[in-house]
Amino acid sequence: MANTQGNGPVSPRNRLRAALGQGDGAPTVMERVRRRYIKTGRDDDLKDKFDALLTDLCERPAPDNPEEEEQELREAGMLLVLGVSGAGKTRSLARLFERHPVLQAARTGPDGLVLSMTAPSPCGVKELGRAILLATGYAVLRDRVTGPEIWSTVRARLQALGVLVLHIDEAQHATQIRDAVERQKLRNSLKALMVDGEHPVALILSGLPVVADFVLADRQLSRRASWYEFRSVGLPADTTMLTKALTSFAELAGMSVSEGEMLRILPRLVHAGDHRMGVIVEEMHDAIRSALADKAEKLEIRHFETAFAKRTGNARQWNPYSRSDYRAVDVWRMLQVKHLTPPPVTKSKKARDTMTRNVEEGYQQ
Known part of the structure; x- marks a missing residue:
């Protein structure tokens, strides 16, 4: 029998909150503290990079000829957000997607302009494709499904949901693939999203600096990329x-x-x-x-x-x-x-x- 509270089920986390005496729903002191975001100059720099990605995605190849525009969409770009572990990349991007004025009217997530997800580990072609689909609410249950089939479904799914930007966090997991052929297949799968003739999708890859090596190994991929690095905090500057x-x-x-x-x-x-x-x-x-x-x-x-x-x-x-x-x-x-x-x-x-x-x-x- 499911645990319920009111009209809905009680989550394991809420049951734990109740056991700890935090079940009244009011935020604790530490919850208020941890919720507070510290804005820095890099948040403005990151927003500028993101704005450039969106602007490039929206520029029309033939603004004076709507019919030609429908036949030839502009290829999407890529933004790499790099930094050491603990630099604050994930939370900064989450806040950007949540607060960005252009995205406020369209919720990020499965039915928004931006889909944010975490790369699985291991992160082969099939594994990443399945993870993207799962982030959209679509689970691949069949075991015997090929990589091309999965990524064909990925492209169709993103188009159906209207996702224009795909953010992949912990992208360094892709660099852990030892097989060079598999790594290149993964790069090709990402490129296919960006150059899709019907629905190009811009990419944001965030992770450790080693992600740069994964992208730079393919000139077709790297030439479409812009870069932003989370630099170290220091005194007296900060x-x-x-x-x-x-x-x-x-x-x-x-x-x-x-x-x-x-x-x-x-x-x-x-x-x-x-x-x-x-x-x-x-x-x-x-x-x-x-x-x-x-x-x-x-x-x-x-x-x-x-x-x-x-x-x-x-x-x-x-x-x-x-x-x-x-x-x-x-x-x-x-x-x-x-x-x-x-x-x-x-x-x-x-x-x-x-x-x-x-x-x-x-x-x-």
């Missing part, structure tokens, strides 16, 4: 943005951050997040959760230290929020404890003085 972000999160949680604490937190935060915006935001969220558990009115560096220790299992000498020479800590090491050799401590007084001066004078990298 000091203002990070200060506003941390202040905004803290205020949502009913806390404040003093100027002195901000000076201590930011350089260590950027290092702990390995200069990756998505990871840095997660560090902020974890610290606020720790402060909420502490019933603190002020967000302090000790909350970042506690959150980092809980997440990594590391002892203090492996915690960038605990050490003065925080740059010596490898933030990707996990479960580092006291009996293991810690990172080297800067022994030179001149080096220690220089580091202290850099932090105090404006978060120099």
